[in-house]
Structures are given as C-alpha cells and as structure tokens.
Amino acid sequence: DTAVSQTPKYLVTQMGNDKSIKCEQNLGHDTMYWYKQDSKKFLKIMFSYNNKELIINETVPNRFSPKSPDKAHLNLHINSLELGDSAVYFCASSQGRTAGTGELFFGEGSRLTVL
C-alpha cells in the first residue's frame, strides 16, 4: 500500500491550459504539503494544510489553488499554465501540526511539462 500517492505521474500540456494534481495519504497524518522541485532540484514549499486548514501559503501565484476536502486529501489546481510552471510537484504529509518537527513522507511526484 502506497503511503502518499499522487496522480497523475506525468502531465504534458500547452501553455494557457488548466490542470490538476491529486494527492492522497493513508498514514492518518494531520498535515499535508505541496512542494515544487525545479530543474536545478531546489525543493520549495508551496502550501501546507493541517486538518483541512491552510497554514502555510508561500509566495505562489494566484493561479495555484490548493484544495483539501478532508485531511487525507490535498489537491492542487493550476490555472493558465506558463512555461515556468514546468517542474516536479511533490505532495508530502507529516504527523502533527508543526511541519518542522516531524518526518515528511513524500509522494512519488508529478512531473509537469508545459509546452
């Protein structure tokens, strides 16, 4: 059983399109995250939700909108895709509210390519 699962694994789309990535965790964790990893491998946090409540919202364009229907799911919707959005997006989860103190469990990543 995969602990943190993301779909789809690969996304290739045209500029201007809208796309969504879904994430589910079966670890019973309270907190979920979206991280973006660019071509230089830098990992930057985008959003964090604790039990459906948004707790971290880094400087991310409004085109990115997270949604957490319940504490086991955190989806990411991206409007009007741009070339610079091409990256690998990782979902992660951890126990507890304070992200800095608990181990992060990452999904396998969703590679988004914008043409």
Place this chain on the structure above:
Amino acid sequence: GQQVMQIPQYQHVQEGEDFTTYCNSSTTLSNIQWYKQRPGGHPVFLIQLVKSGEVKKQKRLTFQFGEAKKNSSLHITATQTTDVGTYFCAGGTGTASKLTFGTGTRLQVTL
C-alpha cells in the same frame, strides 16, 4: 527569508572513498532533518537532529548538528554505488511551522 545552503553542489567519488556534505542556515534552527533523493525518485527521510552538538550514526552515515544550531553535516564512510543520489538538509524553525530545504548535494559514486 531563511536560507539554507549546502556545499558542495556536486561531488564525484570512487567507491570506497569518504564523502561529506555541509549545510548552513542563515538563521538558528530548532531542528535539522536530512533526506536522500535517488535519481528519478522522491526525497526519503534519513534522520532528525534536535540538540546542539548532537551526533547520530546510521551504519556508514554520521550526522552532526552544530553547537550554534546553524549548521550541520552528513559524512558517509566508504561510499558505495547505492549511496548515489542528492542529499538534502532541511531546517525547522519551530514557530514558522515549516521546513526549509537546503540546496542539495548530488553525489555520484563510480567503481
């Protein structure tokens, strides 16, 4: 904002050689975590250090947290090809409720 830098960016070693990556934060940390990401894979948690000056070992890996809690290191003794990947440190600052990942060190090991 908080920055976490790692050096070197890249290291290529022969199997059996030792390897060290250094992690430096611009601010004092409450804790530091280390992750390994294999090529094409996702980051996997290795360890967490919390106390000033703490040293922890996992087989051939030795992790250290600096006295001032602003730096850390990961040392691998006698590298193996299975050690290939990118090693990230990630610093927690408690009140900010988030981890800031370092820039990563990519390790290549050849026979």
